[in-house]
Amino acid sequence: MFHYPFNPAELSETARIWWDLFGFYLTVAIILGVVVYAGLVLIPWIYSRRRQAVDEIQPGVIPGERGRMAYLAVIVILIAASFIAIFVESYLAVNKLAATLEEKYNVDIEELQAGEADGVLVVEVIGFQWGWTFRYPNGVETDILYLPAGRPVIFKVTSEDVFHAFSIPDLRVKVDAIPGQVNVTWTVPEKPGTYRVQCYELCGVGHAEMITKAIVLPPEVFDFWYESQSEKLESEGGEQ
Ligand SMILES: [Cu+2]
Numbered sequence: 001m002f003h004y005p006f007n008p009a010e011l012s013e014t015a016r017i018w019w020d021l022f023g024f025y026l027t028v029a030i031i032l033g034v035v036v037y038a039g040l041v042l043i044p045w046i047y048s049r050r051r052q053a054v055d056e057i058q059p060g061v062i063p064g065e066r067g068r069m070a071y072l073a074v075i076v077i078l079i080a081a082s083f084i085a086i087f088v089e090s091y092l093a094v095n096k097l098a099a100t101l102e103e104k105y106n107v108d109i110e111e112l113q114a115g116e117a118d119g120v121l122v123v124e125v126i127g128f129q130w131g132w133t134f135r136y137p138n139g140v141e142t143d144i145l146y147l148p149a150g151r152p153v154i155f156k157v158t159s160e161d162v163f164h165a166f167s168i169p170d171l172r173v174k175v176d177a178i179p180g181q182v183n184v185t186w187t188v189p190e191k192p193g194t195y196r197v198q199c200y201e202l203c204g205v206g207h208a209e210m211i212t213k214a215i216v217l218p219p220e221v222f223d224f225w226y227e228s229q230s231e232k233l234e235s236e237g238g239e240q
Pocket of ligand 1: 127163164165199200201202203207210
């Protein structure tokens with residue numbers, strides 16, 4: 001039922017920008033990790049092969065300079081370069097995201113982040129022990145998340161009881177659901193299909209069951225669903 005691709009490139013262009021940025025962070029982390037672990041293994045090995053101690057350790061006497069400042073400089077430069085590269089790459093990714101949102105979807109990234117953008121669907125997400133409620137602007141509440149393909153969606157996420165975390169991994173959505181607080185996030189699902197919605201914060205014995213579906217529909221099918229739900233709600237309201 002759920003597909004779980006390693007690379008979400010085909011599912012959402014905005015998710016792919018995050019994914020590429022994550023790949024960059026991971027690459028930098030792997031390079032630094034290799035250097036650090038190589039040092040941990042090699043330095044004791046090299047020094048253990050030397051017969052002579054580097055300098056005599058005497059109580060109360062600070063050891064002298066060991067003449068290896070060049071290595072230290074290389075390490076410091078490598079770390080500084082990594083931080084600069086991460087900063088630059090993140091800045092470029094956010095710019096790319098803003099440009100994509102503006103050109104392709106006609107929306108401003110800051111408006112999305114603020115939780116109000118013209119013509120953008122806003123879904124309230126309420127986590128509880130143990131499930132999710134999705135509330136649409138027309139007042140309809142569902143336990144399955146329906147979304148229109150190719151349109152940005154804003155999620156306003158909160159909780160009724162304890163801390164939860166709302167996530168749609170395929171679409172690179174993850175945000176804490178905190179009682180008494182509304183956290184805002186957004187995504188643009190591009191491909192119709194069924195995606196996994198899951199809680200990512202251990203919240204009690206039913207945590208692992210806090211799974212539901214996000215069904216991304218072609219926009220006209222979504223509009224039909226939305227209208228029919230509105231009518232249903234109205235007729236139910238009329239009967240009471
Ligand atoms: Cu939970």
